[in-house]
Amino acid sequence: MTFPSTHTALSGALATRGYSVPTDVQLAVLDANASERDLLVSAQTGSGKTVAFGLAMASTLLGSQERFGRASQPSALIIAPTRELALQVQRELSWLYAETGARVLACVGGMDARSEARQLAGGSHIVVGTPGRLRDHLERGRLDLGQLKVAVLDEADEMLDLGFREDLEFILDATPESRRTLLFSATMPREIAALARRYQKDAVRIETQRRDVQHADIAYQAIRVAPTDVENAVVNVLRLHEVRAAIVFCATREAVKRLHARLLERGFSAVALSGELSQGERSQALQALRDGRARVLVATDVAARGLDLPDLSLVIHAELPHDAETLLHRSGRTGRAGRKGLCILLVPFNRRRKAQVLLSGAKLDVAWLPAPTPDEIRARDQERFLADPIFADVVREDEVAIVRNLQASRSADEIALALIRLHLARLPAPEDLLPDAGPPPRSDRRSNGDGRRAGWSNGDATAAPDNGKRPSRGPNSGSRDMIWFRLNIGRERNADPKWLIPLICEAGGISKSEIGSIKIFDRDTRFEITARIADKFADTVRVNKSKKGAITRVEREGFGARPRSSKPADRGAKKKHRGAASGAKA
CATH class of the missing domain: 3.40.50.300 (P-loop containing nucleotide triphosphate hydrolases)
Structure with a gap:
């Protein structure tokens, strides 16, 4: 035509x-x-x-x-x-x-x-x-x-x-x-x-557009991450795909600055675009992406409309947009004029409901996936390396002489190892992320054939309040290496695992799978966190300083003695009074 x-x-x-x-x-x-x-x-x-x-x-x-x-x-x-x-x-x-x-x-x-x-x-x-x-x-x-x-x-x-x-x-x-x-x-x-x-x-x-039909040239993926792992997930997504040009969208100028600096530090050729930049700076950033000097553009929604970057094949939503329309405009920077594109949403577990609302409002069919792991990235690196055109290029005479000299002085294994090291040296190292941060939406889970859902275990927080004799069982109860923490909310404030678990996850940037036993007392709650992330959890709660409750680490070995002010709720008034007196005497 x-x-x-x-x-x-x-x-x-x-x-x-x-x-x-x-x-x-x-x-x-x-x-x-x-x-x-x-x-x-x-x-x-x-x-x-x-x-x-x-x-x-x-x-x-x-x-x-x-x-x-x-x-x-x-x-x-x-x-x-x-x-x-x-x-x-x-x-x-x-x-x-x-x-x-x-x-x-x-x-x-x-x-x-x-x-x-x-x-x-x-x-x-x-x-x-x-x-x-x-x-x-x-x-x-x-x-x-x-x-x-x-x-x-x-x-x-x-x-x-x-x-x-x-x-x-x-x-x-x-x-x-x-x-x-x-x-x-x-x-x-x-x-x-x-x-x-x-x-x-x-x-x-x-x-010319059907509002009930998804853009055929854009594939959508939603990746589950822990809130503290968003920047690490950006690194791994960029490393997994290694595209010619990508845009990473953030919600604020400050987030753009922070992520741009992080990507530069990690070795990516990245530029930034936000409303505070001068027109000259913005033009230079876009030109760097167009001519290949940069491969990643970190931007606010100022780049969500109108920009046409021919080689752009990947859009990453590091922070979710405010509405479905902005989601579509951001995503529409790729998949243009018949070219294929990939759009990836990074969804912290505490924003999953918002993500579902956005995707439903935009009428998008999305695949929910875990974050790329270092092993997956290394496997993809090997595939790309073996498919590199360098192995198919015509050999020049001057190169033949160098090859002969190398073969005379080094073994084939040594030469191959040097080539691989040179190749990997230019690639940013992938990040180790926290384990899969939760289930996909209920409509997207697939059965394993035995009635269980694939991709997630220990689905919802259903633990009942502690009776004072044994701890409630969190999703990771039974693990050996755990560290106890204290939350200054107890039964006097209607503490219940059904809402305590989301509070702990949000405050510490973890998933439910990292929480072990939970023990609720009158004025506080003790809970276990997987030992390998306990330090990171402690740092995160110190930074976040949730207004809903203060979380501190229990320094004693094991669960430790109860605070004098915290008594199991099922004791009678007489025992409760006696316990209070004993606590005061002590």
């Missing part, structure tokens, strides 16, 4: 870029029924929308001409929500319209406004910009939209979410009523419908 009804001035650029088969949205905007009409378009992220509206407006801008005339006032205006998206649109339209002599300018926040003003004064055919900067140029008389033929709103829903409604209305009110208005939006809330009614005339409605 070829591009139908494409303006001849753009055909050469499409062929040069290898565009031979149009995407659904490109095909829809080029339909005869959409020609010279206003368009209201919702399409899946990564579906080629920029090229779509570039093709759709060509006939309006050029008519029967092959090239633009002298640049003066702009004929087309494209409004985008972010600097990155606006600059990306400028790049796309620049190559698409290269043979037409079009002058495509960008006006975005963070760039030198005076330089932009000089460029506008020199004339333009197409202007791409962000709402705030475009309005500023209009108010200062630097931008004249009196001859505008086409206005495009890209990611319109995002612009409204960011509070640009007033700016958009100001800009559109400054354009001729005769213009064409092309409105592209991933979603169509009421605000977008109202904007369309006000500024569009008899618009053709185009919807």
Whole structure:
């Protein structure tokens, strides 16, 4: 299939870029029924929308001409929500319209406004910009939209979410009523419908995405981790897949800084992107990813929309997004224009319910998996090593001489060992993670054939409160190497393992499988933690300082004596009084 009804001035650029088969949205905007009409378009992220509206407006801008005339006032205006998206649109339209002599300018926040003003004064055919900067140029008389033929709103829903409604209305009110208005939006809330009614005339409605169908080119995985192991899990996921380019999403600027520094320390070629960076710094980070100097981009949601990185094949959600829509936009950075992508959510056990809500709201089918282990990563390293093209390259004469010298002085085993060591030396070492941090959602568990669920044992916390004679049995009771801890919550505050276990897990960043026996007294609770993680657990609870209760380590060997204030609850009042007196006397 070829591009139908494409303006001849753009055909050469499409062929040069290898565009031979149009995407659904490109095909829809080029339909005869959409020609010279206003368009209201919702399409899946990564579906080629920029090229779509570039093709759709060509006939309006050029008519029967092959090239633009002298640049003066702009004929087309494209409004985008972010600097990155606006600059990306400028790049796309620049190559698409290269043979037409079009002058495509960008006006975005963070760039030198005076330089932009000089460029506008020199004339333009197409202007791409962000709402705030475009309005500023209009108010200062630097931008004249009196001859505008086409206005495009890209990611319109995002612009409204960011509070640009007033700016958009100001800009559109400054354009001729005769213009064409092309409105592209991933979603169509009421605000977008109202904007369309006000500024569009008899618009053709185009919807190329099915909201009940998952993006076919993106595979989704959810990986269970302990809360304190998220950064280690990021390391292992990146090492397992070793892709050309990946994005790791964090929720805050501070989290981006911390994870970026951690990845650099571990030996990854990583760059960071967040709202606090200057436009120059952001552009440099993205360019480093595009040209291969960096392989990992750590970013906030500023990178969730509009960025098109052709080689990006892996998206990692190190922190879960706030809503399903952001999840889809983040994930949509991969699997673009027919390429396959993988999206991985790292889900701490205490955020599993939120993850299920997000995935359900986004209507995604996800595979729940444990975190990659060092052994799995090493096995994958060996597979990649043996498949490396270095073994298939043509041998040069100068290399043959070196091989002969090596064979004369070293054994085959020694040479192979040196090669392997050189290969592994450039790879960051995988991390040892805590054991599988809990079960997959109930709907995703699979039966082993004997009625048990696969992937997890000791499912839910069902232990009853202690009767004062024996400890409640936690998921790991029976293990030999355990350390006792104390929580300053007892039966007087209705302590019960059903909610004590989640509290302990959250405070210490562990899974239920690391908790042993639990013994509840009137004013405190004693519980066991697996010895091998006890130090890490103690450090974590000191840092977290949960407001729900204070946890301290029991320094004595074994369970130790009960605190004087803590007495089993099933004793009678007389024994209780006697115990209290004895405690006071002691």
